[in-house]
Amino acid sequence: MSDDDSLLEYSEIVMKMFGSEDDGFEFYNNYAYEKGFSVRKEYCEWDNDHNERTLRKFVCSCEGFRAEKEVWREIKKRRPRNITRCGCRAQLVIAQDPNTEQWYVKDFIDEHNHPMTEPDLACFLRSHRRISDDQKAEIVQLQISGIRKHQIIDIMVRRYGEYDKVGFTSKDLYNFCHRNKAETLSSGDARTIISYMT
Structure with missing residues (x-):
């Protein structure tokens, strides 16, 4: 992108207005993608x-x-995650106008100190992964039918054509299934608990 294009893009972003905080996040997340x-x-x-x-x-x-306490801790119950934070300054700050209740861009910094992810891999970055409500319902139904988690992700990949079109990873699937099971059991429905144990 040329300097003129970058300047034009910057000008367009700082002039943005949003109806809500969520709209601002959705815009910045799409921009990041x-x-x-x-x-x-x-x-x-x-x-x-x-x-x-x-x-x-x-x-x-x-x-x-x-x-630092996480980096230098000697006794770790879990394998430490890869260090991904490197002091990047890129940010979008939005504030609400008390008169109009609209959100405007108060600050925008587009300077990164790390390489960008390839376009075909951006869908695997954390803020771009999401299991839709329809997918959640389908996953629950497949589980009830006795289909295992690794088979469910295979079904999703075949349905959407490619792994990067699914919208979430196998880890997201396992996490969702774990949370869903915990919520179901905590509800205290005896019939559900007996069915699960069976």
Whole structure:
């Protein structure tokens, strides 16, 4: 992208207005998908009554650094995750106009200190993965039918054509199944618990 194109893109973004905080996040997440990075919600500010947020910062997932206590801890119950935070400064800060209740761009930094992900791999970055409600319902039905988790992901891949078109990874599937089972059992329905144990 040329300098003129970059400047034009920057100007368009800083002039953006959003109807809600969620709209702002969706915009930045879609922008990140096109560029090849992942985002997360960071700092926020509240109104005087602490009822509504008035400012929200969205950052690149590589923002900040891992806490030293996590890096140097000698006794670890789990294998440490790969270090992905490298102090990236990229961010989008939006604030709410109290008069119009619209959200405007207060700050935008588009400087990354790390390489971007290839376009065909961006769908595997954390903020771009999601199991839709329809997919959740289908996964539950397949589980009830006795189909195992690794077979479910194979079914999804065949249905959508390619692994990167599914929208989530096998780890996301396992996590969803675990949470769904825990929620089902915690509801205390005796018939459900007996059925599961059987």
